[in-house]
Amino acid sequence: MDQKFPAASDRKDMISYYRWVPLILLCQGCSFYLINILWEFLIKKSVINCEEIVNYAQECNLKDKNRETKLSNISQHIFDLFQYEFPANPKFYNNGYCMATFYLIFKFLNLINCCLNLWLLESFLGNDFLPYGFTAFLNIFNSLKRNELTRFPRVIMCDFNIRTMANENNKTVQCVLMMNMINEKIFLFFYFWLWFLAIVTFINLFYHFGICFCRSYQTEYIFVHASKKDRSEEFIKFSQHFLKPDGILLIKFIRQNAGGRITSDIVKDLFEKYLAMAPLALPSKLEKPLNLIPTNLIAPTAPPLPKSIKYEETPKRKNLPAILPFKRCSAFV
Template identity: 30%
Template sequence: MGNGLCVETSSSWTVFDWLDKVLGSVGSYAGLVKLRHDDDFIDRLSHHYTTMLLVIFTIVVSTKQYVGDAIQCWCPAQFTEAQVHYANQICWVSNTYHIPMETVIPESVDSRKEKQLTYYQWVPFILLMMALLFKLPRVAWKVLTFSHSISIDQFVSMVWSLQLAAKTERDVKLAEMTDYLESWLSTAEHNRSSCCLPAKQKVAKYSCLVCGRRYGNVFITACLVVKGLYAFNAFLHFFALNAFLGRDFAGWGFEIISGLADENPEYLKASPRFPRVTLCDFEIRQMSNLHRWTVQCVLPINLFNSKIFLFIWFWLLFLAVVSFLSLGTTIYASMFPHNRVEFIRKYMIMRKVILQRGGENRTVNKFVMSYLKFDGVFVLRVAAHNATEVLTGQLIENLYNKYKTTMHTEVKQNSVPGEYV
């Protein structure tokens, strides 16, 4: 169901899987995209591809704004070349305002100021700030998982090293990876002391309300927090741009859709949110007198701005929808024990560790719920995302065999009968 580390995937590819492979392959040749991932494609849509798009948009707008003519004003014939240059510069830095051609220009200065466009000088900085905000959840993920006893980056490197290893070395590397995971999973079992520990363990077994390394849910909690940040980040950008650009930016896309439905192409040609022809008022001091001028200006940059921000509107809507869906499917797949058990059981059946879905039901459940826990399953999903099903199955099989061996040893030492086979 969908593409992701935290959700179960079917054997058939989704469109996101296909896009991930195509964009990832092209990007890897260009040195822009890594093929090793500890996140899913929907997350990368936000923190990688969106950031790249925004940086490209910034370069396009900046080139036109600072290399070409950002504004050109139609000045009175008596203006000298220096005065025309001054008019262009003062109108650029002091804002212009938009009055439709069929509307009479109001005489009140305050009425004109209400129509001022205050954003166009800052568009490159707006785009860069957006790129930074879309990158922040990724930084949060790195920070939240940095001080953990297992390095996700190191583990992903081990998975790729295992995949690329020769057949003669693969078993050795697989054993090393199994020992690495077993050592990590075992460390949480030690140094436990708390008067409320049993109750906390019970809660942590089925939810992330109690979080900590000893409860085995640090990674999955960080995953849910970061996915929530991605979802709300896209959603809140509508309100941020609406406040900064004004003129009901949040409803712009719906107006475009409505205009296209009514077969009215004028909605695509010009928008009052990004007018190309504006007015500018400025004063020139001559001796002791102030002369107020109103000139008509053209903003070529808004030809680009309107198309860029229209694309951004639909892109933000798309990101918000898929990010919230990704968060929802992650919660569903991770919080319900049955989904975690079935993920592990699928590979066990494939490796013929168990012969049918009901085989060793009690032992498999304990292996997933008490040994792997949330984080163990999460890390194995990372392995499945970066390796073949065969290698993932071998890794799970090795961990399961070690778990059963440990359980047998504990049974013999304690002389307590139990069914672990």
């Protein structure tokens, strides 16, 4: 109360973001939504319809007398996706790296988006917004008063004019901004939420990069869903050269949404189909041998196919039979 009001020429509008708060929140929401739309657009370019496959895998978890039939159908469908090429689609969409590449791009864009949102708040709310959240928590733990946080003041000085018959009277009074109590909580939440998303997305990006593109991590991840007798060198070839990054990522999606039991059954069925087709133009040696399994665990040799079949001239199917009762499957378009 003993402080003097500053002169009119010395006062500046230091707080100008109140009118922009709804627009800031709208821009933040749209930025995350646009990235999600981009992901849906990119995933449709792949020959793998993850949503339909995952939904069908979830149905296999239900107690149904046709469970084995459904399991066989979905395994055959996935096997056909990775066995055949689809001439109607560009080569990149059939090489086994398309969906995994798009997924990593999606994760990277989310990380960049979190950083851009922090920069946006820094630009609109002032140059000291980045340390704002930590300052707020320090003040709370140090039992400081809430009004000592100057980022969202609750009491300010307001100038207004009163017109009379002869002249105008300029008045300066104290104003209480109750809206700042809400704004403070909103932006404090967004501050820590954006930092949390940025850190988790950064870790998740490297985790999925290792699973999809590091051969040792690929095999270790698929080994979790294989029985001990199946953990052979042929199984390593199956995970690295047949499933490839797209197949590994698809297996991960199925596990997250349908559970480990159905995932293990699908992997087992896929591996059995792979062994039956083993003589077909598949890589005979690994680029880097992996010592992940005991040497005595060797899968049985697949039965030989008729000699009349020319394996190097495997025909490409333009249209596969509709095995699964899907409403739409990009693999068959």
